[in-house]
Amino acid sequence: MNNPAVLLRSDIPEVDPTQTQRFQVYTEKQLDKITALQSLSQEQRFAMRVVANVLPFRVNQYVIDELIDWSNVPNDPIFQLTFPQAGMISTESFNQMADLLKKQASNKEIQTLAWQIRSQLNAHPSGQKQLNVPKLNNEPIPGLQHKYRETVLFFPSQGQTCHSYCSFCFRWAQFVGDKELRFATKEDDLLHQYLIEHKEISDLLITGGDPMVMKTKHLVNYLEALLSKEFSHIQTIRIGTKALSFWPQRFVTDNDADELLHLFEKLVKAGKHFALMAHFNHPNEMQTDMAKIAIKRIQNTGAIIRSQSPLIRHINDDPMVWKTLWNDQVKLGIVPYYMFVERDTGAKSYFELPLAEALTIYQTAITQVSGLARTARGPSMSALPGKIEIQGIRDIAGEKVFVLRFIQARNPEWVTQPFFAKYHPTAYWLNDLQVPDFEGTKEFFFEAELGQMLNNA
Ligand SMILES: *Cc1c(COP(=O)(O)O)cnc(C)c1O
């Protein structure tokens, strides 16, 4: 290593070069090759095959060997996070697919049924597709999304997969080959041109899939240009990633890991705020030596690591898990950022929690940590009008209500205004909520304006 900034500090473990792992990944066709699964019953393994033919499945050897406690399967949170479970699709869908596999139906029949089942799941929630695609010279730019004034989302085409897949992920449509998701050819030019034309943008958020599956040279291509003067309005560059959980080697032993860290350092030295938005669902993901080394190496470049995660049944639906997650993060110098409510798509009935329960878990956890861990906001729904945080439950004029506020919105003026919704113990999402009777109206304060925005789009 030729740059002192990426040298390891003495208080963190060293990398043992003989332990360096090759990236080995398994998909549904290779389920039988995963030795660790041999300990499960025939039935359990068959059930996995059934679900893996519908929902995306991909797991790598590091996750299998270092993150899953196989003595605690099927309850182990990382096993639930990465391996398909029978309850993730409806009993009817499950039985249909199981029948096809049992009678060794053709691949075509299996694919047809798989798409039929998937079409019942909501692949593109919250009007993402129609509403947020920005334009250059009247042509839509498919790899960009511009929903909130200050921040543009960029989906580079080389970053549309992940080192493993999360079983709950709403991005599943792109992993199973939704051909509607096309990508621009001159993406870097389009991105740069759009940013130059939109001086109101201060934040670029690169997302996926996982942008960290990209080779460093592609990231350099997108990001180094931003150091020139015409991009001085871009103050913050964030990359959303789960690589610290699924493949921390990306920052340590991969061929171009050092170049990657040098890129981070260059951005920081040029005065940009550079942040990795790490996706951690469970404290077990941060416990390995490799993860700890990766975290330190990234921080030594001056980059900030923030963390965000949805709240998911079977994986982290326990306040003690969140308390540990946030405390461990503060210990590691990671800033807790968002707790999300699981989105209204995919295998949601298996993973979702009512808003009331999500609030209880958040409150129980957040009251037990110090102020430095209370930077975690939530539980928050990323919905059509914006990110809505559930703040609490009150009695107002004899009515039990949820207290809500926007923490991000299509109209920035909506942000931080408290508003109310009728309490309902099994409301899961914004569209389950109603305006309280005492308001004397049926519409939330933002709905008329949102309707206009939708009409104008
Ligand atoms: C969450 C989100 C952002 C970033 O919002 P912050 O509150 O700045 O973290 C940007 N665009 C979209 C579409 C988002 O969902």
Ligand code: SF4
């Ligand atoms: S890493 Fe992110 S994009 Fe990839 S499967 Fe998990 S949640 Fe989805």
